Amino acid sequence: MAPKIFIDGEHGTTGLQIVSRLQDRSDIDLMSMPAEQRRDPEVRTKFLREADVAILCLPDDAARGAVALASDAGTRFIDASTAHRTDPAWAFGFAELSDGQAARIAAAQFVSNPGCYSTGAIALIAPLIAAGLLPTDYPVTINAVSGYTGGGKQMIAQMEDASRDDAITAAYFAYALTLAHKHVPEIMRHAGITRRPVFTPAVGRFAQGMLVNVPLHLDLTDASSVAEIHAALDIHYGGSEIVNVVSLADGAPPRLDPEELAGTDRMKLYVCGLEGSGQVNLVASLDNLGKGASGAAVQNLDLMIGG
Template sequence: MKTKIFVDGQEGTTGLQIHERLALRPELELIAIDPAKRKDTAARAACLNAADVAFLCLPDGAAKESAALVTNPNTCIIDASTAHRIDPAWVYGVPELGADYRAAIRTSKRIANPGCHATAFALAVRPLVQRGLVPADFALSCFSITGYSGGGKKMIADYEQTPLPEALKSPRPYALGLMHKHLPEMRVHTGLVNAPIFSPVVGNFYKGLTITVALPLRQLPVAPSPQALHHALTETYAGEKFIRVLPFGDEGVLDGGFLDVQACNDTNRCDLAVFGHADQAVVVARLDNLGKGASGAAIQCMNLHLGFDEGAGLAV
């Protein structure tokens, strides 16, 4: 018997990618809803409760409404919105953050899919906080650069105009009120006392993302070396299929001195790198914001929960 899957909100960027990827897997049966009834509560409830796994690819408010429609205790919900990412009743969907995260994903019926920036930040910072290299109360700051697909359909349409408006040709900082919606999960799932100062930038390319965390090493209590940071990441993620810690001090990881933001595109991989010297370092995390940062992460969680190979249908 095939496993039944329903994607509530498959018309959006993440929902469409999940639907397209899962349609290729013969062990799964995708539940279809009549397009005319996508907003019909009873029709949606029927599809949600008929599914073994239901993906919610909706705005926060709509995701909460859909979750409330699920009365079948056997239906696992994987919510791609920000609505439940720090809710203690929901499991955070990044298995690489620890054995407890992976075990909970296997057993929970409520899984919150992480944000793209937050995934990269947590994978880069959590091991350093856990090992005492960065104090939990240290004032961290980071910036990101990301492709425009993370902004959804409207932003994609804006960037794909012909001709492209001059204002969209250059990188554009945003969320300048310092209240980005990923900040709560960035704090909670790294163990930080305070959220970092976070400055994201959107660029004129479709997908790909890096976050960069700056560390003034001499101001940290244990004054770690860049090599110590690299060792902590390497040891933490040893054996993780989708995490690659790039060699320290190897110019081969750069392209003429530049880091390629899009090198993880079309994979479910996150690359981590440390650069710097005795006084200062930066920790960089790179991923596909539509892959490990969205649909790929959701499918990885589904695979884990259903007992499939964790990497089924996902590229490294």
């Protein structure tokens, strides 16, 4: 019998993307509440408890509530909210994080889907911590730009409807300037850093795509060269069909396009810098709704159901 999959919050941005990835698959039974019953708590509870896997595309409090409604029924969860990303009882849904992470996800009842910015930052930092090249207390700086779909339906409307009173007309804007972005705790926990990073996210006037930049001073690390940094990342992700490591040592860096991987579920990690300069510029390129959200959720689902 095909596993029953229920997307709680299927009409939000991430939920719609997950539906589009799953709706034509014959190996699963995709459950969907009738539109007229979406606000009926009894119907929702029934769907949650009957599902083999529930994918939560909800605000944090609603996600916690959904888990409370059905965890005792044996329902397995993939939570796309921030609610459980630092909870040790939940498997972190970044399969490439370590050798055993995919197996942990596959066996878990509870899986937390990473944030989009977090995916890029953790992908760059965690392998260097694990290899002993980056001290856990390194003063990490993260600069990033995302497509506006990461802001959800309200931001999409503000960006795409110029007639709105609250329309956003800027080509690009930085935010979270208090340095209190919700992704910081999960970056620290899963990248393995102990010093709070300076994280400056931004939104550009493009729908999907993302660049996450982590610059390093080699004299503050235990790495001796750009090549050593590249080798550590290349070894960590060797053989991955999803994450590709690109070295630009001794070459002029190209202009990196944040829309490079829009519409895909892959990620590229760029290792930039002139050998001997003492500096490395690391950049992760991904789709904020692909590997950064719905694509990762489907990857985790496939691990959980053995797909």
